[in-house]
Amino acid sequence: MFTNLYSHLLMSSTFVANDRSYQAPDKPILAICADGWDPEYVDDALERVLMPCLAQALADGGTYTLGRAQVPTFTNPNNVTIVTGVSAAQNGIAGNHYRTADGGEVQVTDPSFLRATTIHAAALEAGIGVLCVTAKDKLRQLLATGGVPAFSAEKAHEQQLPDGTPVIEAMGAENPDIYDWRLSPYTIDMAVTLAPRFDARIVYASLTDFVQHSAAPGEPMADDFYRAVDISIGRALDAGFVLGLAADHGMRPKAAPDGSPNVRFLDDALEAAGVTGAHTLCPITDPYVVHHAALGSLAWVHLDDLSQLGHARSVIAALPGIEGVLDRFAAADAFELPADRIGDLIVLADAGTVIGKSAAAHDLSALHGTLRSHGGLHERSVPLIISHRLREGALLGRDLRNRDLHDLLLNQLA
Amino acid sequence: MFTNLYSHLLMSSTFVANDRSYQAPDKPILAICADGWDPEYVDDALERVLMPCLAQALADGGTYTLGRAQVPTFTNPNNVTIVTGVSAAQNGIAGNHYRTADGGEVQVTDPSFLRATTIHAAALEAGIGVLCVTAKDKLRQLLATGGVPAFSAEKAHEQQLPDGTPVIEAMGAENPDIYDWRLSPYTIDMAVTLAPRFDARIVYASLTDFVQHSAAPGEPMADDFYRAVDISIGRALDAGFVLGLAADHGMRPKAAPDGSPNVRFLDDALEAAGVTGAHTLCPITDPYVVHHAALGSLAWVHLDDLSQLGHARSVIAALPGIEGVLDRFAAADAFELPADRIGDLIVLADAGTVIGKSAAAHDLSALHGTLRSHGGLHERSVPLIISHRLREGALLGRDLRNRDLHDLLLNQLA
Structure with missing residues (x-):
């Protein structure tokens, strides 16, 4: 040492x-x-x-x-x-x-x-x-x-x-x-x-x-x-x-006015726009789902096919509540991250928004009260x-x- | 003091x-x-x-x-x-x-x-x-x-x-x-x-x-x-x-294989996509155009109508050679910038790409040789x-x- x-x-x-x-x-x-x-x-x-x-x-x-x-x-x-x-x-x-x-x-x-x-x-x-x-x-x-x-x-x-x-x-x-x-x-x-x-x-x-x-x-x-x-x-x-x-x-609170989580499901949005082989990873994920249902204000997106990077970036950037999309290198530089341990895209949600993988992948019913979370x-x-x-x-x-x-x-x- | x-x-x-x-x-x-x-x-x-x-x-x-x-x-x-x-x-x-x-x-x-x-x-x-x-x-x-x-x-x-x-x-x-x-x-x-x-x-x-x-x-x-x-x-x-x-x-060199500047003109792209009232500002701009023709690897975009922010972000994020788009606050936080002195969007180009306002706004003929520039x-x-x-x-x-x-x-x- x-x-x-x-x-x-x-x-x-x-x-x-x-x-x-x-x-x-x-x-x-x-x-x-x-x-x-x-x-x-x-x-x-x-x-x-x-x-x-x-x-x-x-x-x-x-x-x-x-x-x-x-x-x-x-x-x-x-x-x-x-x-x-x-x-x-x-x-x-x-x-x-x-x-x-x-x-x-x-x-x-x-x-x-x-x-x-x-x-x-x-x-x-x-x-x-x-x-x-x-x-x-x-x-x-x-x-x-x-x-x-x-x-x-x-x-x-x-x-x-x-x-x-x-x-x-x-x-x-x-x-x-x-x-x-x-x-x-x-x-x-x-x-x-x-x-x-x-x-x-x-x-x-x-x-x-x-x-x-x-x-x-x-x-x-x-x-x-x-x-x-x-x-x-x-x-x-x-x-x-x-x-x-x-x-x-x-x-911070991350709920819509009706009290439901204010969440963007990236895999769903990407699939609907014809991007295939995209895998959103929520790095907040841990065994304690009652806290936050694995919903935080930052996520990685991994792509099987990097030729779809620009299209994926564009689809995500169009979503309301997203305040930034960075490629792997840019995010690693901006936030002192190990480039090989993050996604091809790094997505930042704004103060009141969280990011999920897909509606099917998160059990919102497990949430204890109105969502409060972090990550961004x-x-x-x-x-x-x-x-x-x-x-x-x-x-x-x-x-x-x-x-x-x-x-x-x-x-x-x- | x-x-x-x-x-x-x-x-x-x-x-x-x-x-x-x-x-x-x-x-x-x-x-x-x-x-x-x-x-x-x-x-x-x-x-x-x-x-x-x-x-x-x-x-x-x-x-x-x-x-x-x-x-x-x-x-x-x-x-x-x-x-x-x-x-x-x-x-x-x-x-x-x-x-x-x-x-x-x-x-x-x-x-x-x-x-x-x-x-x-x-x-x-x-x-x-x-x-x-x-x-x-x-x-x-x-x-x-x-x-x-x-x-x-x-x-x-x-x-x-x-x-x-x-x-x-x-x-x-x-x-x-x-x-x-x-x-x-x-x-x-x-x-x-x-x-x-x-x-x-x-x-x-x-x-x-x-x-x-x-x-x-x-x-x-x-x-x-x-x-x-x-x-x-x-x-x-x-x-x-x-x-x-x-x-x-x-x-770094910022030229396409044919020697021409590898540039994305944001106002042109935004206008073509129907975004109105967008104003790209190249913060590299100075009186010395022979250096770089005001082309660098980072630009601000100001919008007259902030309801077009998501659309503008999406259009820019789709361009090849763009490696990141951040909203004003996110960029200010990520890069220690004064939020009131930057754009509504901050656009980052990759290592080999520069950003311009519009093809008409930059005098590429003034460039001295193959473009080399900076900013990102x-x-x-x-x-x-x-x-x-x-x-x-x-x-x-x-x-x-x-x-x-x-x-x-x-x-x-x-």
Whole structure:
């Protein structure tokens, strides 16, 4: 992992991951990937004093600012950009879902997809204790790369600590269901509770956005959620952690005036226009259909026959609610994506629109309430929060991204 | 210009421009905007030893790396991103040309278009001597903002120093014509010769890309040009300057197999498809038509009637050689552009294609040889060169842009 180029940095207090250097922390740090925390939730929760612990940390010198997320604004690409510190072009993870060369579709859960090390794996190799805890089990494998201890709240009832203790016994509480708003606070509590077992000083907790898909800021479930998360944040601070938080993406309503999802089905539109062999892939796709029915505001289109590219582009560009169509190379350049992991066309929907494959392929009946989703450019602005004071000038002139979270926590504290 | 926020930085040795801080230089610096220097020219010139002074500086610890340019990859947006240190979204300059609210078209030459200070104006206000010299006069006014002394090689015969000395008398040589390959080396020589007259320690020289539009790497005029520029670079180094160089954009051939320009005329295509009130604006447009006949690989389309947006998008997306069409907001987000200074649609042509308004609007007969041009994503990768050693780790983990040139020269030297 280390080349001679960085040998001068190999002091015990510094390690390098993907060409970025990080300092070993004086105090343990907890980085939280706050899934789907559109800035509107944070602003609302602070304004209505739902998060007194967070508010106190900010009043005492903490920072709340905005940064930009990786496009597509989906969960896996953004978790991986945060834990690697580099763009999808470098780390190789461009979606939750991926179309293989033979036309199959697979979940991007296997670490073999990774083209970069994680900050946690690099820290571990440098002798610093680490721990990753995810709400959804789908992410656990990616984060466990390099021997990093990784657990999920979703499957906590099946997991054990190295000494054989069941995780839920260590927690002293059963893990909530995947569609329970208590799962994310439980995830933070797991990170704080289990960290001492691994002597972990660089800890990562990745939440789930079921709440944000289901409830707008100010709705009862969102209020319950942010109050409970704040209690968990308070526990982490009391336990001595410096806390950092970045969202993977924002979240917006994507419904037509009648409440139905405002969706364009690309395969249907392409087929009706005589384009054959087009395969829309929704990179939001994951096993958790109740959230979003695999409908997000960005999709890839793969074509069996590239001579139909211009025709396909034209058909899609004519659809209302589409705000951009880019060829593979142009999209890779514009959004720092790995060109071989995206489609022949990349389609962007506007703020209020989502993209599907075909009417037959999405089970809209599974949706829980009015559709709220993400994936495009309108969910790119995300909160970045650091509980402790940053050194003067730490943010001066920076084009902040959520992938800078570990730089802020490890290199920029006062 | 300075807010209280930065008052702690107001030591005599540091100044702030647009939220980035810069240190006053120990040795005078010369930043060169190397117009149209695709990395291929630099690689070729170094390989064939056309630039021995530059090669020696690199051998002695200098740096040659690549960075990314501002999209659209045109001259004014990239000169302004280099001299402000921030993106077009912040500095307001998105093209050489601009469509006004009343449908007129104007050159972006007036400083009133600037929404950011220049590094030179900020340095001057901090008491540091500065000087800007441009090859083309069109840029001079923008760079003179804030009282910065600014001259152009093109109009040197009309300009005088503050003591009344004619510039060409101070130079001891007449200024070459705008279509003479000697104009760029003369520009560098002007910067070096005039700097002492202004006690200038932060000096900027902006070249012209007439040569790169006309000759590929290895062609005789290109060879003459790079040899002559190297002599001027050697003079600058001998005069004690630390030299930095960044290109504003690359350059690629844009011709069909028969040698004619490979161009798509958008207004013609839109009119033929029944879209009315569409106005294509080529932001490459400037007074120097022999270079490129106002044909580049990116254009805006303004629509009188936004209800035709989807139709227009579809018509354009169907054209061969088009690799992307984005709505105003999506383009502003994707490429850090000021949304009110671009079109309703932003059109990207592929590596070998350019975009025009209509066949009638461009005088292709004015073109000097086979068309070479720029403006899109394929001219975004540009050389960044620093003549002196950078401090260890200065480039570690950075997503370098050409707008970082002054940061490298003022903050990152060893």
